[in-house]
Amino acid sequence: MLTISAGVCAYNEEKNVLKCLQSLTSQSLHGKELIEMLVVSSGSTDRTDEIVLEYSRNADPRVRLIRQEKREGKNSAVNAFINEAKGDVLFLANADNVMKDDTFDLMAEHFKDPTTGMVGGHPVPVNYKGTFMGFAVHMLWDMHHRLSLIHPKVGEIVAFRNMKQGIPTGMGSDEDLIRRDLEKKGYKIRYEPNAMIYNRGPTTVRDFFIQRTRVNIGERYMKRWFDYDIPTWDKRFLINAYLSFLKDNASHPIKMAWAMSLEAFARVYAALHVRLDKGDRAVWQVVESTKEIEKR
Secondary structure: OEEEEEEEEEOOOOOOHHHHHHHHHOOOOOOEEEEEEEEEEEOOOOOHHHHHHHHHHHOOOOEEEEEEOOOOOHHHHHHHHHHHOOOOEEEEEEOOOEEOOOHHHHHHHHHHOOOEEEEEEEEEEOOOOOOHHHHHHHHHHHHHHHHHHHOOOOEOEEEEEOOOOOOOOOOOOHHHHHHHHHHHOOOEEEEEEEEEEEEOOOOOHHHHHHHHHHHHHHHHHHHHHHOOOOHHHOHHHHHHHHHHHHHHHOOOHHHHHHHHHHHHHHHHHHHHHHHOOOOOOOOOOOOHHHOOOOOO
């Protein structure tokens, strides 16, 4: 039987961590076993740790807290999870994510193929699409989805084989670093479009810019340091994904132009940042408006 370890990275997530844990423990699995859920709390100063410990005592003893006294960045938290995890397959999520009850089962099914090294799920924002910022967030993740159907781009939630191999802590591209290592070993990357995970995207221009620049900076450093190409920077994939999105959203030209302008600005800024070699951002700036996720 395939065994699964789930890892949750958290920093001051008292508003969200309970919903995340509840979505983990309610996973419906067939021929697989979720043996543990490890929450890596990196220097949290709110009630995150207390909520996790209480849930472990009263609801599900498979939940375990790994406490990092100092916030050292997500890659450090990922390494702490990998070091402790015992499952054949490791699932990695953030504390502000909520999974559908069949998400793990659908993603883990791919590992029956011995050539599969990593699987990405399908993030869906809960933001109201009627606003300009809500549309921008939906367009971003919808483009990721459409691109992943062409060439998998993993992120937000991933599952990967437990190779007990850590990742560099001086940068922020955790999923891409894991993917790169697995590809070097000859494994293939898959995308499971029906494995749904809900998140909340930024609701302000400032927060959108903060989030997108940190992601793009990490991806540009992947190219600079490792000559590793991220699918979302490949014009062929982007054009195909955009044309597919345009076909379904042609009635919103102004909102589309707005969303594309925001992302373009973040990419130009990130490219300049990396060209000037100002350094990757291992410890992310908190994006407050992405919190308080609610499952649909």
